[in-house]
Amino acid sequence: MLxxxxxxxxxxxxxxxxxLGPAGYVRAxxxxxxxxxxxxxxxxxxxxxxxxxxxxxxxxxxxxxxxxTEDIVRGMGGHGDGPRxxxxxxxxxxxxxxxxxxxxxxxxxxxxxxxxxxxxxxVSNGQxxxxxxxxHHGLDVDVCVGSVHHGYVKPHRSIFEAALAxxxxxxxxxxxxxxxxADDIEGARALGMHAVLLDREGAHPDWQGxxxxxxELPAALGLA
Numbered sequence: 748m749l750x751x752x753x754x755x756x757x758x759x760x761x762x763x764x765x766x767l768g769p770a771g772y773v774r775a776x777x778x779x780x781x782x783x784x785x786x787x788x789x790x791x792x793x794x795x796x797x798x799x800x801x802x803x804x805x806x807x808x809x810x811x812x813x814x815x816t817e818d819i820v821r822g823m824g825g826h827g828d829g830p831r832x833x834x835x836x837x838x839x840x841x842x843x844x845x846x847x848x849x850x851x852x853x854x855x856x857x858x859x860x861x862x863x864x865x866x867x868x869x870v871s872n873g874q875x876x877x878x879x880x881x882x883h884h885g886l887d888v889d890v891c892v893g894s895v896h897h898g899y900v901k902p903h904r905s906i907f908e909a910a911l912a913x914x915x916x917x918x919x920x921x922x923x924x925x926x927x928x929a930d931d932i933e934g935a936r937a938l939g940m941h942a943v944l945l946d947r948e949g950a951h952p953d954w955q956g957x958x959x960x961x962x963e964l965p966a967a968l969g970l971a
Contacts, residue, residue, distance in 0.1 A: 749968060751916045752860050753907065753935070754888075755925030756871035756880075759945050759961075761847040766840050769823075775840075776825055779833040783823040791822025809874060813838050842874045844883040850947075856961035857887055863970050868892060868910040870923070872900040872930065890914055901927070902934025911938075922968055924961075928954070943967045 754760060765771055769785035776783035795818035799811070817834035825833060840846055860867055868890035871877055877893030890913040894900040897909055911921055922941040925931025928951065935942040943964065944957040951957055958967050965971040 748920065749865065749922060749941070749970075750920040751866040751868065751911075751914045751922075752968070753868045753870045753910050753921060753923045753940075754857075755901075755923075755927070755931050755945075756869055756877070757847075757873065758926045758947065759924065760853040760869075760886075761849055761884075763841075764846045764848055766843075766846050767837070771840065772820065772823060772837065775833050775837050776820060776823070776829075778836070779829040781820070781825045781829045781833060783820065783825055785823070787823045788819070791819045794822055795819045809838070812841075812874065838874060842876075844875065844880050847880075847884075849884065850961070852961040856964050859965050859970070861887060863965070866890075866914045866916065868914055870901065870906060870910050901930035902937070904934070904938055907935055907938050907940065924964060941968075 757763070769788035772788060773783045773785050795815050798818060799815050813831075813834050816837050817830045820830040820833050820837075857867060867888045869877055869881055869886070869888055870892050872894045874895055875893060876895070877891040881888055881891050890910055892906055892910045892913070894906060897906050899905050901907070907923070911918060914921065918939040922943060923931055923935030924943045924945060926945050926947065928944060932942040932944050944951060944954050945961065946954060946957040946959060949959065956967065958964060
């Protein structure tokens with residue numbers, strides 16, 4: 748019987764605001780004497796994702812995200828020494844709670860889970876203090892496990908185990924919901940959890956059981 752749901756944060760419940768998008772990169776670049784092309788942001792980000800490497804032991808490592816962001820800055824036209832400092836500034840912006848906005852379906856989905864008596868945890872990779880983040884946005888959740896304090900990133904089994912232990916549920920009694928097939932879905936399934944892929948952009952049309960919005964989540968979990 749399902750007793751708890753673990754929710755990813757970025758691109759599942761929240762979308763990054765303007766300071767973390769193309770225009771924000773251009774403004775950050777200008778502060779460091781760089782002229783960046785906003786039109787190149789998407790391609791630069793996709794290229795950086797292809798080169799993104801987790802720590803070999805899946806430890807939380809800020810340097811990985813600085814390098815990833817620097818790759819995007821360079822892909823947008825940044826040259827010389829400036830991209831590094833620019834990337835460090837942008838990474839700091841990812842720590843600011845006000846730079847994120849809830850998707851319209853996020854709060855109704857959490858309310859729907861609560862109406863079925865389920866416990867809820869947030870599980871996220873990133874630089875933010877997740878408990879402060881949840882409080883800032885008024886999220887009705889029971890547990891927050893962020894990699895910056897936990898020490899390991901998804902899909903390391905320990906970050907899921909920490910959330911399950913705090914919720915006092917077994918893997919078979921919990922489901923993970925997120926947008927990353929590797930970090931969220933495969934990581935959770937390796938522990939024996941049920942997992943639901945949220946594919947907002949339709950990037951995985953052949954993924955069985957994927958949902959496009961959180962409005963579909965109760966049915967996907969067998970609650971509706």
